[in-house]
Amino acid sequence: MSMLQVSGLTKSFGGFTAVDNVSFSVEEGQILGLLGPNGSGKSTTFNCIAGMLKPTAGSVKLAGEEIGGLSADATCRKGIGRTFQIPRPFRELTLLENAMLAAHFGSDGHLSHDEAEAIARDALTLAQLPTDANAVVGGLGAAGLKKLELARAIATRPKLLLADESLGGLDGGEMRQAADMLKRIRDERGITIVWVEHIMGVLLSVVDRVLVLDHGAVIFEGTPREAQQDEKVAEVYLGPPETRAA
Numbered sequence: 001m002s003m004l005q006v007s008g009l010t011k012s013f014g015g016f017t018a019v020d021n022v023s024f025s026v027e028e029g030q031i032l033g034l035l036g037p038n039g040s041g042k043s044t045t046f047n048c049i050a051g052m053l054k055p056t057a058g059s060v061k062l063a064g065e066e067i068g069g070l071s072a073d074a075t076c077r078k079g080i081g082r083t084f085q086i087p088r089p090f091r092e093l094t095l096l097e098n099a100m101l102a103a104h105f106g107s108d109g110h111l112s113h114d115e116a117e118a119i120a121r122d123a124l125t126l127a128q129l130p131t132d133a134n135a136v137v138g139g140l141g142a143a144g145l146k147k148l149e150l151a152r153a154i155a156t157r158p159k160l161l162l163a164d165e166s167l168g169g170l171d172g173g174e175m176r177q178a179a180d181m182l183k184r185i186r187d188e189r190g191i192t193i194v195w196v197e198h199i200m201g202v203l204l205s206v207v208d209r210v211l212v213l214d215h216g217a218v219i220f221e222g223t224p225r226e227a228q229q230d231e232k233v234a235e236v237y238l239g240p241p242e243t244r245a246a
């Protein structure tokens, strides 16, 4: 079954079409890498799926149910969790409290304190963060803050996780760990993932399929191996063949 089905998605800002008739689907339990150069429409596509933007046209279905145009909180309660490119946790709250708030946000408000705490501890454990009640946000570096983003998204108990630029600001080793963590979330929890990233790098070793956007349109869809061999993909990332270093 397709967990996510995007059909004819279009988003215009005034007279400018940032996303132009984009269609793709993600099967349950798969990881899709959504790639493309700066300004290619990745964030706009992501935000239309996550309910931060209203599509101008097209359909977004989660497990067969139309969710296009729903608000961000309604989308979350339907089962879409997201991370933000720039982490903005509640710094005055502990890690556990941050994850507990997310657990409440993802539910219909019927979670007890103890249920929210259990979900939050589980999410922090999966993200390899401390679960004790005193652990605070201060002192977390870039990699720690990315982990907290993931913990907060997982605590909403999503069917589909939208991961936004999870590698930004990380060094090589941290990038590998971040990629492995997304894979583990899929492997251990069966959560379907759409991973939006500006750079290809380590992403190709983890995702099942790759979608590449350029100027708001899909220019490639296939396996990571096919992406590495595709001339159109090489062109948007590396420039025309005659300008590339040997």
Ligand SMILES: Nc1ncnc2c1ncn2[C@@H]1O[C@H](COP(=O)(O)OP(=O)(O)OP(=O)(O)O)[C@@H](O)[C@H]1O
Binding pocket: 013, 016, 018, 036, 037, 038, 039, 040, 041, 042, 043, 044, 045, 198
């Ligand atoms: N709110 C907006 N109003 C007007 N134009 C916008 C708006 N949001 C995005 N755009 C434009 O839409 C195009 C696609 O932007 P988008 O942020 O989706 O690209 P992206 O692939 O995510 O880029 P990046 O890798 O830099 O995040 C860009 O030309 C951008 O300037």
